[in-house]
Amino acid sequence: MHNPRKTLKKEKILTGDRATGQLHLGHYVGSLLQRVKLQHDHEQTILVADLQGLTDNGFNPHKVSSSILNVVADYLAVGIDPQKTTICLQSAIPALSELTMYYSNLVSVARLQRNPTVKSEISAKSFGSSIPAGFLTYPISQAADITAFRATLIPVGEDQLPMIEQTNEIVRKLNHIAQDDILVECRPLLSKVPRLPSSDGKNKMSKSMGNSILLSASEKDISKAVRSMYTDPNHLRIEDPGQISGNVVFTYLDAFHPDSVYVDELKGRYQNGGLGDITIKKILEECLQDILNPIRERRKIFMSDKAQLIDVLRVGSQKSQEESSQVLNNVKCAFGLNLISG
Structure with missing residues (x-):
């Protein structure tokens, strides 16, 4: 007898973390536990966002490069299964950077500066007038990530809702240019867990502030x-x-x-x-x-076998590159830049 439930297509989820340090209890309760559950019923991709990690660490790249395998080890240690969840590395997927370039022509600097999430983080990091261009365009990079995987469900906290809104603005603009729905809009999956405070109760638990309890804590x-x-x-x-x-x-x-x-x-x-x-x-x-x-x-x-961690990233990144290349090709066609493609 035909079972219609077996033919239902799993919804695509994209989530991830910037590679700027080991993950902590805030990540565990705020997102990691949810990811472990979601991987059974959804098509989930987790992006280790090393390029986005550079947006405020460009002059300290070792902080990013040394964190990549630590983040992957954290994923595996909490129960994220690479057989069920695609774990990939942002810098190993060239289509993401190229999509970011195309999308950047559809967004004004003023619109980026109005993004409440960006404004808040710029203030918190005390950039003043020395805002790295990569940091200001962070929402465009996120839009490239989301659309490249055709993700429709994005686990976020309420503070990240402006990022989802800006992604969907880009989707609508590109679809208008293409006169076709070549990109799909996404919606947030809000976390029910509030941000975990640091031990002193004055700030949120944060990698950058060094006030967190790491998953590797003794x-x-x-x-x-x-x-x-x-x-x-x-x-x-x-x-x-x-x-x-x-x-x-x-x-x-x-x-x-x-x-x-x-x-x-x-x-x-x-x-x-x-x-x-x-x-x-x-x-x-x-x-x-x-x-x-x-x-x-x-x-x-896991950290004692770094070759295994690298292999997890390699396999996931190769799979992700194949998928994202299809989206990139559609976007290039929409701009009429496919003259010698293929």
Whole structure:
């Protein structure tokens, strides 16, 4: 008997990370766990974005090049399967750079400067008037990545929604020029997990700020990070009522502890008085050790065989180049630049 479910085409997902350092707990809860689940029911591509990593590290390229295999090892260690997910390297797919060049002629500098995500990141990085051109055109590069793989579903946080909007603007402009739907629009798959704060609660957990708990963190590193976590400065004695809002330890317990009912009980005890900071930090540390210890050990195994990691990238990049070349050819035809193609 015919089963219509077997004939349904899997939706295409594109996601990825800039190669600017090892991945951390923020990536784990914010995107990596979701990717592990999505790979079973979707056609998923993960892009190691080394070119985009250079947009604010052009004068420190070693930071990018030394991070590439570390990022791939992080992927494999958390359970991303290269047999189910295509893992590729941005710089190994020439079509992405060429598409970026074509698309850049459809976007004004003023439009790029109005992009809220770009404005926010420019401010955070204190570029002033010395904004690298590559950084300003970051949204165009992302549009090239998304459209090259014909991705229709893009996992993002709310802060990245302007990037999706700008990608779809480019898609509509190119389709208008071609008088055909040669590119497809995409939609966001919003993360339900808020950005994880750093241990001091003042900033988001960030690779660039060095305030993150890496997936490769040792037991001592984890213990030190948890001990330094911000709680409630007015919770001086165990019997004092404590505040949950802004308490980083409870933010992490909400994100990582497998028993939400138990965490709710802890919150009640803490708010009513009778539960100390040392106790809740101990509970959180045990939770994080349970999560990260096996990831760290698997990661060590993968990093000990770098040839395997390179092979994962090579196979995924070759597959991605074949697919993206088809899109590139269609775009060149739309611009009438296919005179000697093929």
